[in-house]
Amino acid sequence: MKNFYNLLIFSFIALNIQAQAIYKTIDSYKLEGERELKIQLPRNYDPEDKRTYPLIIVLDGDYLFEPVAGNIDYQAYWEDIPDCIVVGIKQGNTREDDFFYDDESFFPAHDGAAFYEFMAAELLPFIEDNYKASDFRIIVGHDLGANFINxxxxxxxxxxxxYIALSPDLAPEMMNRLKQRLSVLNRETFYYMATADADVKSLRTSIIKNDSIIKTIDNDKLFYKFDDFEDANHYSLVGRGIPKALNEIFAFYKPINGKEYTEQLLTSESTPYDYLIKKYEDIEYFYGFEKKLIENDIRAIAAACKSKDDLESLEKLSKLVKKEFPESMLSAYYLGMYHEKEGNIKKALQRYKSGLLLEPSQFIDKEVLLEKIYDMQEEMDN
Structure with a gap:
């Protein structure tokens, strides 16, 4: 087990070699001074590209930025979540002032009100003016910060x-206010909250109660997930909560896995091709950006086409692949698959041969195409 954790730590370090933090200072009128930021941009980030990226704001960036940024970089590398821009706000010497709320209204006051306004009036405009951030924004907080994000x-x-609330130190009236607000949301919103068996007792008690209240909310615009970790304390739960939260937030984005293939794709009343199109339309609707077609999903849809004997969907899929990947062996492979399935072996052979001079993909290379070519030639000779 120790070796596993060492390997996991090494993996995060190795991945972050290519995803180093950028340190910036923003001059704030609201805070009457400068504030330091840590910023991680996606790999291969191109400021000239039209593509935009989800923006993740991390409070308590002094210690919370690295675990968030590391998880983002790691999961995005494997295409489980999209590339994101991560911004951490350093608050080591100011956090109690930044998160201050009034003793009567229990809303931000004094320095807390200034920090609240800093976020909307200065920080977000600064990021959007300088980086390719999309409108899909996530905010992460721990204890006092997890209360403040609300x-x-x-x-x-x-x-x-x-909203990712890790062991929130909830202000009085926050539970009731959260219930009222989350009940009337009219836009899809993700809310994640976590505690642990060895969390601070007073915090754990209020968090468990808050969870029981939120679970009674009937609002199809609210996507809520709660975790109560075993064998974790107020600090270690952070390392377990972040990846769980990201998995929930980007659940619609994830590649088609075995469970989705069996329980949703194969049982869907839609054709496999229509299922694919709707999946990608939903991603754009929920997250506000277009996801590029990935090979994993192409393979899953092609397998479903075969399983359902849906030749029309396979034809549409092959044309879509050719459009999206004209220089890749993928285009030749799936066009060949379609012609093979329709029984036109001669045309399938031509398509497979045409791919030999194209660029290999993750799963399709010359060996795969040559194997198909030999199969087609053997079938034509028989």
Missing amino acids: YYLFKDVPLFRS
Whole structure:
């Protein structure tokens, strides 16, 4: 087990070699001074590209930025989640002032109000002016910061679409206010909250109660997930909660896995091709950006076409692949598969041969094409 954790730590270090943090300083009128930021941009980030990326704001960036940024970089590398821009706000010397709320209204006051306004009026515009950030925003907080992120829900138009509250130190009245606000959300919003068996007792008690309240909310626009970790404390739960939260937030984005293939794709009343199109349309609707077609999903849809004997879907899929990957062996392989399935062996052979001079993909290379070519030639000779 120790070797496993060492390997996991090494993996994060190795991946972050290519995803180093950028340190920036923003001059804030609201905070009457400068504030330091840590920023991680996606790999191969191109400021000239039209593509935009989800924005993740991390409070307590002094210690919370690295575990968030590391998880983002790792999961995005394997295409489980999209590439994201991660921004951590350093608050080591100011956190109690930044998260201050009034003793009577229990809303941000004094320095807390200034920090609240800093986020909307200065930080977000600064990031959007300088980086390719999309409108899909996530905010992450721990204890006092996890309470503070809720205040952004109470704006007429909430600033964020996803909230990750790790062991929140909830202000009085926050439970009731959260229930009221989450009940009337009119846009899809993700809310994640976590505690642990060895969390601070007073926090754990209020978090468990808050969870029981949120679970009673009937609002199909709210996507809520709660975790109560075993063998974790107030600090170690952070390392377990972050990847779980990201998995929930980007559940619609994930590649088609075995469970989705068996329980949803094969049982869907839609054709496999229509299932694929809707999946990618839903991703664009939920997250506000277009996902590039990936080979994993192509393979899954092709397998479903074969399983359902849906030649029309396979033809549409092959044309889509040719459009999206004209220089890749993928285009030749799936066009060949379609012609093979329809019984036109001569045309399938031509398609497979045409791919030999194209670029290999993750799963399709010359050996795969040559094997198909030999199969077609053997079938024509028989």
